[in-house]
Amino acid sequence: MTPEVSTPSTVPDAPAASFTNALKRFFSFENRFLAPMLITIILLVGQLTFGFLESYWKTGLAIAVAMLIELALGRLFFGKFPHLASAYISGISVGILVRSPAIWPYALCSAISITSKYVLRVKGRHIWNPSNFGICAMLFLAPFTVASLSIQWGNTIWPMLIVWTLGSIIIYRLNRFHICLTYVVSFIIFAAVRGFITGHPFLAEVAPITGPMYQLFVFFMITDPRTTVNSKRGQVIVAFCVALMEMILRLNETVHAPYYALFIVGPTANLIEMWWKSRH
Amino acid sequence: MQNRIARILLIIFFIALLATPLIIKRLNARNETTRSSANPAIALSRYGFNFEESSKSAGINFTHQAPTFDGKLDHIMPQVAVVGAAVSVVDFDRDGWNDFYITNSGEGSKNALFRNQGNGNFKDVAGDVGLADLNNRDIGVSMGAVWGDYDNDGYEDLFLYRWGRPELFHNDGGKKFTSATENAGLPPWVNAGTAIWFDYDRDGKLDLFIGGYYSEKVNLWQLADTKMMPESFEYANNGGRKYLYRNLGDGKFEEVGEKLGLRSNRWAFAAVAADLRGTGYPDLFIANDYGVSELFFNDGGRRFREAGGETGVGYSPKSGMNASIGDVLNRGHFAIYVSNISEEGILLQGNNLWVPREGTSGDGIKFDNLARDLGIELGKWSFGAQFGDLNNDGHLDLYLVNGYISADRHRSYWYDFSKVAGGNRTIISDAKNWPPMDGRSLAGYQQKRVWINDGAGKFNDVAQAVGVTDVYDGRSVALADFGNRGVLDAVTANQRGPALYYRNTINPLNKWIAFELEGATSNRSAIGAQVRVFWNGQSQVQEVSGGSGFCAQNQRRLHFGLGRQAQVEKVEIRWPSGKIQTLTGPELNKVHRLKEVA
16 A cells, blocks of 8 residues: 555666756656655644644554564565665555554554565565555454544645645656546546435545545555556556445445455456466 | 575464454453453442442433434434433432433423432422423523532522523522523523533632534524534534633623633533642633544633643544543542544544643643553443442542444444545535435444443443443433432433433442532532542542533532541542641541531
8 A cells, every 4th residue: 555666777877967857856766765755744744734643653663663574574585674665655654544542553554564565475576565455454353443544634625735746746757647547537437426326415425535545545555566567558447446346345335445445456456467467 | 495484484474463453352352251241249249339220210211302403404313413411410409319400302302300309219300490391492402401509599500501592590499490591691592512610710609611512603493504514523613612601790691711712613512620730720621522622721710721732632633522530540630531432443533531641730731641551442432421439449430421323223324424524624514415324323332331440550341240231322421429328329311312320339348438518718519629538548639520521410529439448547628719628537438518617
């Protein structure tokens, strides 16, 4: 569920000639600190404007556990200490999205998220977004003490604007805006379909996507480069399928429908892509 | 080979991680099982008390009815008409026995005043004294009532708050009640969520706080439009205003809330006043639905200053539905208990117990939420709660009622509720956008919590074991010694359900002491008086309250359990006027009736 920016293969040699160039380079695919910085800003905006965290400790714990396990497993299985940007994002995602009065779920969710990357691999590639897997596991296995962020970000326009602006910048630079657009358009169409089926007001069906939590989901989760398919057309189809699966789950009154939809569709799409590539 | 072993170990580690929640759940379930077998004898020997629901045998026959508002709200009516069952304890006729008043909310329904006959039976005398027929769409319907002797004539008067016109009743010698509303200068319409009596300026006359829930501009029977819902589930500021009515004497009151700094349009659902900083002046704590709690410091009765942020109670917005205070750690400081919503896998706000941080006091006081550490965090969709020593062991226990809407057991509204609750303000604030409830339950049929304090920093839920087994939609709970036995009984008011009377039986070896105070220079109800009991090297403080919990009021009498080998060294009474009175070596197992020396 985290936007894990791929490791760059090359780094531009030329020094920045101007402020514009520096800015462009900053907002570039090569800047592997960009996504961690953005999600940190979102966390801070949420906390400083709404005080939405139960405590800094829980979020800090989630981040620390994610990074420590990443270091340990990376060293053990790949012989080197990995870059921690991905683990940091996983940890901070867990810290934001998991809601629990207890402390241990934050540590456990981070541990499951990172470990899943090393266990659930097919042909050397992990197929689940780590924090999506971790959060789904917690929601499924520990509902007695775990829920997910749903309403705690307020309902005003400002958090939405911040996430939309920041999200749009990074997603556009990462050339993945088509994924977000497809998902949002699909969601709205399926909201109308759900409204038609259930007889509920259209605005009630659209309501979830107007909450800031959904903006996180749209910009930072379904776009994860490591766990989405490679082709642009494939990505559009997968985004559409996530929205479709979500509609099916919502019609069955599944509260955490988007998480579960991504959990089901994401790895399925990856496996199909691998199978397709192996045949061609 | 080495890699393979490492991989196997990694898989085992991963499986262990996934299994952890299941192991924790199983361990928790094992602990619960040991406390769930209901057997009075076992409960008495193990926990020192046992409740028996005795409403029928005691002659209490009351069922709450909910109102029916504007037809535009039909599709979510149970969610709007969701409160109004309230209970407040009083000895209205000064016969030495605690009576209680319970509100109804259906149009045409009647409130009840159960007079304690002194023989274990109660009789509804509301009709005889003029406090029954008080609910209709023109004046609104009852949401709660609080007792306070506003004219210091020795008889407790009644303030009734509605979603509608608030009303003040003068107690005419314990025989009749007459409306004193017109002369009082109260507002014409308040959709009140809470009200309490307290003497904020310590002038010896009780003042009145009223907290609005829906905006006072809304008449729920005649809606101009459907945009009357909260603008946010946790950051709403479109609720009702706050009123502070200063008692001028002669039955007249003056609204001073705005002028003194009580400016808030949050959705107030509960309030409690107590001297939290040791200044002698009562501070005001408000638990708000759809938002953070507010703590107003009382600066010498001259102004109120919101200190929620600086004290720590004003962060992490939840759905506050209760405010009660108790010296839960016997440290001489009040903790504040706020109830919220906890639904497995969906919404886990957790209840809050705001405990003063060690080493902080006065204006620098800070509070930490210790609800989880003490084990009183998860109470489902929680409403009213009260502290009281239920087994007289010397430690305050906690009785909590819960449950939101119990309808069709097999169909839940949670999904639709959560769908809209997370939406933008333009969607959530308009009732017409909410999906129809269609007879579905929302957090219904919930088991109550009776948490006993082990004195070592932990509370354990023993509700099922001690006989509290009802699953009605509890709103309000009040604790009182109805039998003058030195035992706290409980009365609960349930939305669309019966009033329940839980008669308590306790281990008689535990000792107790109780105090009934009457002010002279201070307000005659002695609301705001603090009693501190020192025994066996420890102390506990309690304060006479003009309303606490959710739409509730406990008995005026302060009851202290003391445990078995109790030796009370001294008792210190601090009257609202500031006078200190000390008793040394008071007699135990006795109600001490004390008058302030003028």
